[in-house]
Structures are given as C-alpha cells and as structure tokens.
Amino acid sequence: MPQITYVQPDGERRSIAVDAGATVMLTAVANGVPGIVAECGGAAMCATCHVYLDEASQPFVPPVSEVENEMLESAAAGRRANSRLGCQIAVPAGVDEIVVHIPSHQV
Template sequence: MPKITFVQPDDSRQTIEVNDGATVMLSAVSNDIRGIVAECGGSAMCATCHVYVDPEYVTRIPPVSEVENEMLASAASERRENSRLSCQLVMGNGVEELVVRIPPRQV
C-alpha cells in the first residue's frame, strides 16, 4: 500500500497509507491534513493544494504538465523547482512512497 508523508511548515510529520490511484490532494483532505485547501476539488484550477516534493522523490513522479505549470505560477507561496499541485500526484504505478512539504500558505 502506498504511503505519503506530509511535512508541515513547523516540521511536524504525518504519514498515511493510501490506495493505488489515490491523489495526494484527496488523500490529504480525507485524512484532515492541515494546509491543503483544495478549493477546486482536484481539477488543477486553483493551486491551493501546492506542495514541495522532497528532492529524493522528484524523479519518481511524472513531470509537470503544461496546465499544472501555469497554475503553479499563481501559487500563494514561493514556487520552487520541486513545486507540484498535489491533485496531480497519483500514488501507485511505481509511486509507492512520497514525502511532500506543505507551504506556509495556500491562499
């Protein structure tokens, strides 16, 4: 079963197990993870599920799509090389573990 570790801005961590095919965003919302707002419900239209993927995991996930790239430009917190929209990160199919850091603000 895939695992996601969410790291809060204060460095506290919460690890959850998720089903194959679950997105990081829906997993966060379903498990009451602070800091993932998800205003658009996962359609890559708001950037309120912005996360920083820990560097060791960046090569394990698919690259940023054009739509995701455009939305990340409007993220409330600083955009970094490892910035992603958690609604676009799907667990399973080779992504069995992921560590993401939640930015200090989403809106």
C-alpha cells in the first residue's frame, strides 16, 4: 500500500498509508496532520495546503497546472521551485511513497 510522508518544519515525519488516488491535502485533513489548513476544501483556490514536494517524489506527479501556478504565487510561505498545492497531488498507482515538506506557515 502506498503512503504519504509529511515532514514538519522541525523535521518530525509522519507516514500515512493510503490508496492510490488519495491526495496530499485530503489525507492530511482526515488524519489531523498539522500545517495543512485547506480553507477551500481542495478547489485550488486558497494555497493553504501549500507543500514542498520532495525531490525524489517529483517524477511521480504531473507538472504544475496553470491554475496551481497562479495560486502558488499567493502562498503565505515562500514559494520554491518544488512548491505544490497538496490538493493537486494525488498518489499515482504503482508509487510506494510521496514525501512532502510542510511550510512553517500557511496563512
């Protein structure tokens, strides 16, 4: 079963087993992962599920869409080359793990 690993700003790691297709944002909210606010509920309209996608996980997810790119410009924590919206990252079939780093703040 694949998993999503969330890395907090202090380095604490939490891995959650998921089914393929689970999103980083919905999994975080359902499991009480701190640091994912998700104000818009996954509509790519608020940037409060901003994460930094681990380099090893980047090949497994589609590139940033135009809408996601625009929303990332308003992320509260600094945008980086590996910035993504957690609501837009779904774990694809055949992938063992997606690792995301949570920014120090979302709002």
